[in-house]
Amino acid sequence: xxxxxxxxxxxxxxxxxxxxxxxxxxxxxxxxxxxxxxxxxxxxxxxxxxxxxxxxxxxxxxxxxxxxxxxxxxxxxxxxxxxxxxxxxxxxxxxxxxxxxxxxxxxxxxxxxxxxxxxxxxxxxxxxxxxxxxxxxxxxxxxxxxxxxxxxxxxxxxxxxxxxxxxxxxxxxxxxxxxxxxxxxxxxxxxxxxxxxxxxxxxxxxxxxxxxxxxxxxxxxxxxxxxxxxxxxxxxxxxxxxxxxxxxxxxxxxxxxxxxxxxxxxxx
Numbered sequence: 327x328x329x330x331x332x333x334x335x336x337x338x339x340x341x342x343x344x345x346x347x348x349x350x351x352x353x354x355x356x357x358x359x360x361x362x363x364x365x366x367x368x369x370x371x372x373x374x375x376x377x378x379x380x381x382x383x384x385x386x387x388x389x390x391x392x393x394x395x396x397x398x399x400x401x402x403x404x405x406x407x408x409x410x411x412x413x414x415x416x417x418x419x420x421x422x423x424x425x426x427x428x429x430x431x432x433x434x435x436x437x438x439x440x441x442x443x444x445x446x447x448x449x450x451x452x453x454x455x456x457x458x459x460x461x462x463x464x465x466x467x468x469x470x471x472x473x474x475x476x477x478x479x480x481x482x483x484x485x486x487x488x489x490x491x492x493x494x495x496x497x498x499x500x501x502x503x504x505x506x507x508x509x510x511x512x513x514x515x516x517x518x519x520x521x522x523x524x525x526x527x528x529x530x531x532x533x534x535x536x537x538x539x540x541x542x543x544x545x546x547x548x549x550x551x552x553x554x555x556x557x558x559x560x561x562x563x564x565x566x567x568x569x570x571x572x573x574x575x576x577x578x579x580x581x582x583x584x585x586x587x588x589x590x591x592x593x594x
Contacts, residue, residue: 412447566593
């Protein structure tokens with residue numbers, strides 16, 4: 327859980343606690359200190375090295391005391407880094423073998439346009455699953471204990487990996503997992519649907535998954551969001567291809583789903 331000590335970040339504590347309990351996981355709090363955030367006056371009275379050392383010392387104290395009751399230091403690691411936030415988050419995910427990164431999206435009137443540069447960069451480049459939520463200061467995520475999940479499967483070459491992840495996670499906590507595939511309304515529906523059902527059955531056999539499967543027709547984003555709202559899902563699981571330019575992601579389906587979803591999204 328990357329933290330910046332803001333009220334919205336603190337509001338995520340209960341959700342992260344519940345998720346960690348549900349999956350019997352440990353939590354790591356990560357803070358990235360911006361050593362370049364000094365003002366011009368500071369440079370007149372101290373050297374850049376002295377300013378950086380002070381900022382790191384202050385950040386260390388804030389990190390140790392932040393959410394101390396919710397995440398006791400005896401059971402929760404706290405890591406302090408300095409530099410550009412997105413690369414540092416991705417480096418920690420890789421070197422510490424992190425299973426999941428939890429990041430809230432931006433709030434405010436521009437939420438429908440952007441998620442925030444750090445979140446966008448992490449989504450575009452990190453290789454571990456990322457859970458994004460609506461901004462906690464505005465809308466606190468619902469409890470995961472509801473255990474109703476929706477997994478979007480596109481029948482691409484990556485579908486087996488995505489469904490396998492979703493089915494394992496759902497089985498681990500006893501979640502009710504539904505799988506949805508969306509057909510473009512421009513395609514001949516009857517022919518395509520028959521082909522989709524045949525391919526999905528083969529995929530289910532490979533993964534060893536049995537459950538509710540739905541085929542929707544129309545806009546993929548709208549169909550997935552409507553399916554999540556219809557069953558009051560508390561989690562959507564989708565695929566994500568790392569290695570792309572974060573600015574190219576703005577118009578991608580993955581980015582739009584994460585941006586507009588009524589519930590948390592895990593992108594795998």
